Amino acid sequence: MAEIRWEEKIEKALSLGAFRAAVIGADAVVTDAAFRDICASNRCGLYGKCWMCPPDIGEIDEVMATLQTYTRVLVYQKVYPLDDSFDMEGIRDAKKDFTKLIQSVKKAYPDPSMLHLGAGGCGLCRVCAKRDDLPCRHPDRAVASLEGYGINVSALAASAGMKYVNGQNTVTYFGAVFF
Numbered sequence: 001m002a003e004i005r006w007e008e009k010i011e012k013a014l015s016l017g018a019f020r021a022a023v024i025g026a027d028a029v030v031t032d033a034a035f036r037d038i039c040a041s042n043r044c045g046l047y048g049k050c051w052m053c054p055p056d057i058g059e060i061d062e063v064m065a066t067l068q069t070y071t072r073v074l075v076y077q078k079v080y081p082l083d084d085s086f087d088m089e090g091i092r093d094a095k096k097d098f099t100k101l102i103q104s105v106k107k108a109y110p111d112p113s114m115l116h117l118g119a120g121g122c123g124l125c126r127v128c129a130k131r132d133d134l135p136c137r138h139p140d141r142a143v144a145s146l147e148g149y150g151i152n153v154s155a156l157a158a159s160a161g162m163k164y165v166n167g168q169n170t171v172t173y174f175g176a177v178f179f
């Protein structure tokens with residue numbers, strides 16, 4: 001089997017626009033089924049409204065068990081400045097930009113045996129086809145969220161040597177590729 005160059009994967013993520021990137025062991029990823037309850041509280045409005053969000057991505061125990069089948073994780077983050085903490089347009093633009101970054105990373109690592117996870121809902125379509133009860137428009141590009149898989153993103157950031165919060169008037173998004 002060809003040697004995997006993890007350093008190259010970090011450099012690749014950085015070259016695609018990530019602010020920071022690191023590779024950690026999959027056993028360092030902290031999960032908690034309680035994150036599913038947060039999704040179910042539907043503060044984001046996407047619960048049951050996106051094919052890549054709960055409950056459609058599968059039972060929490062099943063998706064958490066999937067993570068244990070991987071050995072390494074490329075974690076990456078991008079930090080966006082906001083005008084202030086009420087800058088909803090800035091947050092929306094940041095999410096759009098981060099969705100593009102996730103897609104660039106996915107394009108760089110298209111092997112279907114790898115699991116790509118991102119921030120919040122899939123975000124690829126303006127309105128997910130799930131809302132019209134239609135099949136996913138881009139099943140090969142759609143990405144579920146870290147939280148949907150029960151991942152503690154704050155702990156993930158710490159494991160990867162990154163800050164979860166990057167100062168006042170900023171928003172930080174995280175993505176990960178499980179190898």
Ligand code: SF4
Pocket residue numbers: 050051052122123124125126127128129130135136137138139141142143
């Ligand atoms: S690609 Fe589009 S239709 Fe498919 S899950 Fe994502 S937002 Fe929904």
